[in-house]
Amino acid sequence: MTSHSWKRRLLAVAAVALLQPCSAAQPRGASWSIAATGDFLGDVVLSKDPRTTAVWDLVRSADFGFFNMEGQIFSSQNFTGSPASENGGDNNYGNIGGGPFYDPINAFRLAQYGFSLASHANNHAWDYGHEGAIATSQYLNQAGIAVAGTGESLAEARRAVVQERNNKRVSFVAAAGSHTPQSVAGPGGGSRNDRPRPGANVLRAPVVTRVGAPQFELIKELSRAQGQLVSNEMTDIPLYTGQHPLGWSRWQLSRDNETSLLWDINADDYTGIVESIRATKNSSSDATVFSLHAHEADSGADDSYIPLPLPATVPAAYTRNISHAAIDAGADIVLIHGPHHLRGIEIYKGRPVFYSLSSLTYSLGLHFRGVDLPIEWDDSIVAITKFDRGKLHEIALYPIVHSQLTNNTCVPESQLPKLAPRPEAQRILRHLQKVSKPFGTEIVVKRNVGYVKLSR
Ligand SMILES: *[C@@H]1O[C@H](CO)[C@@H](O)[C@H](O)[C@H]1NC(C)=O
């Protein structure tokens, strides 16, 4: 087609628009859908179980399929890296190290089941150091799955990757709140013009405990006993735990005498993540997906190590902060994962935030580390979100279970997701209704599927 005929066409389109001043404005933006799941943390063994193949069919029914790549993908036959000194599985360092890794066949199966977006920014990202992260990205990319959240530099780890399916394009940014200190990617530069450091895109948000005047006097006494020079005017004090500052705790005098926790969000990380999302609005993508790995509950505890009582599993305030900021910057959907159970769903400015999508593949059974696990730790969902010409159109929640249909974790199939039968589906959806209510979100249940009530 000549440029002349293009111009004629454009003029014709403009004329039609002018001639129809009363027709309803056409919403701009793309129509697209995404099936979101949580942590991949167990092999996708082949299975003919119709409840499992139904899960893969659901994932394939959407334009994009998302999961969090917890751990690494490499073959033990030819991997040349070694376990790092820190490991995302234990709050510990040294010793043997290491963590979960999976044979490359998993990458190809996940692609076949409809997955096309994987986050690798999480606490297990660096369990096998740089080599582990490279191998993982390479295998996933070879399978056709876009990986975000780790890279050869901070810029690369933070940058959006673009994925295209069914003529639709999404920009995809991933970050980790829960992370190991040595996994943090670096910007390079500085006075020596150093090379950037490979690693993960993290959001540092250490917790500060605020206590009233009498309790703060005790903190001062403890810090003086540690040999610190503490003046009477000080209102912000660290307590040492030895050797290195990563484990030190920080205490502040609370003005109102109330005890509370403050998540001290690192301004550079916050700005970097928000800007990376904002930049996607200038790309040719139809939409932007933001993923965050965050275990922390607002009580300050890591909510994935041992189960907390349900009221204590409210997501940490920093996760709500970055989710809102991400949407303000242009994200269309926020997918959070980390806890091995479901947290609530919020609709913020017409965009959904899933505060915990639980596990895609995982099953700890009913007992773990000497603790009885609540059945909710076996629950999960596939959340299918549809956008119609840029507007949130539908969120359908399909409950899934892992090992609770047999309570036998000795077979590899127990790790696989299974579409929940009616009693379990109803229980899971009731739970989601309960944990979503504080966000003002209502979920309507039709048969075994939950639909988030959207304002039209
Ligand atoms: C390592 O082994 C896996 C299979 O175990 C194979 O798919 C892969 O191509 C091998 N990688 C290299 C770099 O040789």
Ligand SMILES: *[C@@H]1O[C@H](CO)[C@@H](O)[C@H](O)[C@H]1NC(C)=O
């Ligand atoms: C905080 O508590 C202390 C000791 O109980 C009291 O002296 C002080 O007035 C209280 N401050 C406020 C702001 O309530």
Ligand SMILES: *[C@@H]1O[C@H](CO)[C@@H](O)[C@H](O)[C@H]1NC(C)=O
């Ligand atoms: C988007 O593009 C415009 C025009 O080139 C530019 O002024 C703006 O800074 C860009 N914004 C971002 C976030 O990159």
Ligand SMILES: *[C@@H]1O[C@H](CO)[C@@H](O)[C@H](O)[C@H]1NC(C)=O
């Ligand atoms: C999130 O926290 C940062 C840093 O404290 C603050 O600047 C920002 O306004 C907060 N954003 C939202 C959306 O709450």
Ligand SMILES: *[C@@H]1O[C@H](CO)[C@@H](O)[C@H](O)[C@H]1NC(C)=O
């Ligand atoms: C598995 O354990 C859960 C929790 O105790 C129980 O509700 C469920 O009935 C058990 N299922 C089977 C098949 O035993």
